[in-house]
Amino acid sequence: MSQANLTPLLEVQGLRTAFPTRNGTVRAVDGVDLEVRPGECLGVVGESGSGKSVTFASVMGLVRSPGFIEAGSIRFAGRDLTRLSVPEMRQLRGRDIAMTMQDALTALNPALTVGEQIAEVLHAHAPDLPAGRFARRRAVRDRSIEMMRLVGIPSPESRLGNYPHEFSGGMRQRIMIAIALACRPKLLIADEPTTALDVTIQAQVLELIADIRRELGMSVVLITHDLGVVAEHCDRVMVMYAGQVVETGPTVQVITDPRHPYTQGLLRSIPRLSMRGQRIQPIEGQVPELIDLPPQCRFYSRCPQRLDTCRQVVAMRAAGPARQARCIRVGEEMQ
Template sequence: MTTTATPLLQVQDLRTVFETRAGRVFAVDGVDVTVHPGECLGVVGESGSGKSVTFSSVMRLVRAPGRIVNGSISFEGRDLRGLSVHDMRRIRGRDIAMTMQDALTALNPALTVGEQILEVLYAHDETLPKGRLARQRAARAKAVDMLELVGIASAGDRLKYYPHEFSGGMRQRIMIAIALACRPKLLIADEPTTALDVTIQAQVLELIADIRARLGMSVVLITHDLGVVSEYCDRVMVMYAGQVVEEGPTASVIREPLHPYTRGLLQSIPRLSLRGQKISPIEGQVPDLIDLPPQCRFYSRCGERIDACRQRIDMRDLGEQRRARCIRLSEGKA
């Protein structure tokens, strides 16, 4: 990992809400994110914790009834919230790319995979020649290169195939190829191994790691799997109920989790070394994001709660790049 004084992506106090008939849903509530050049940041948490909405907000892809109500989003020093729709479209795909959870629904079934890669190249690749035929030849050559980069054999022929003609793992690779077509500086991979078997999951993750190393690209890996994070990510950010509850270098967080929620996630992972020992799930449910309590959001599920937890809890800087949101840390009891 390359860490510099200037982050590639800097998000501060981000708040994204969804206006519903039942009330305002606080999907993302005061989230800070920092991603450095060449770094891989893992983002973990249960479904509904705000992971995907946070980075959809970064891409400005949140649509009504959702909207960003507060916060700054800076990429290479540029304020993304202040950009026009046209300027933001130029950044998407060229500088920041995002792969969605389900490749089958994310890809257009009516277009060949070649047409979908070419669409990105024509929209963003300023290195293509100006002449029509030369432009088409250069774009097609780059599309073939991208399919070969993600490990698809007979790439020239496969450009003519439609998404339904590929397996789940191959479709995931194609979606990554589309995202990487213009060599973005930041790839946001949202659950890139959803619905894939274990062997294919490993292949897709190794592919992302290999391309990251070759291109010097930064990666945000959104996942439920702490095992994946421990193997591929430099830092990890744990989210719960729309907030970040812990953040730090992956090895430190896995070895010594500071927040009870992070410990709960780790304790719920099956381990072959602990045969005969029962898995310890986190009891209870995530709080209603419409009617949030004015206390620690993990309070109702936390086995370590005390009376002092019945208040708003802010993130605490703990040194050595560690941060966590727990009142007990100030007492030395967490």
């Protein structure tokens, strides 16, 4: 059966996440629809401030006060997560959905060994641990060693007692992945998993996630700025801009034939060997402030293809089989 025919594991509809400020309400996520199917990898791309991380912090129930989910539904395996209590959501996190944060050094607790941090997740969420105290402790140790070995930590038995600062940046990222995967979740959300890593270590971490995805059969959401990473590792891509989804579809189709001017601009700004001697074409301007936005396409002020008719709210439009784009030109082409 193809992925297109599978019931989504995660389905988000009309999600709006707001943050009250002195100057007004910032809607960091404004009407986002998305789905993640069993076993697939969804890439989420966009500039800083486009709403990528807040979207999935909302899915995880990790939006910090005074931020709140203003509207929308988040369904995971048939359950609406917005209706779960705090204890129910806490049980779901780590066991069924796990998330790795952008900076492993600040995300890991410097006062606890890595073994203790993996053990915390297992004690809280692993349903198959033995009941007896000593048997449980031994099972947690064995599982922690297994997870460290799975993510490629050498000599895991001797490194359980090490603290985060005793690991390199790449190894800390692997520890983060080990913690996230300790209970073998159905969905892994990897938020910028290669931040601050050199190119070689980036490749190793991404290959690690791909290998574990195949081994465990889990779904992955890969949040990144790098369209090259998405092209290599993701089945589908979702492009976000100013709190909204502006294009979505199969990765190969979106990369080779982008339909939204913002996606086209992102691709033009990527340096390539074939561009030797040519200037990179950055997207002019800045992402707009998300307070009191005018009722028009949010990319209007930066779009080189803008028309007078773009001064209106534009909904997502069909851009081909399994593809959508938030651009009025797409509607004209499809007519």
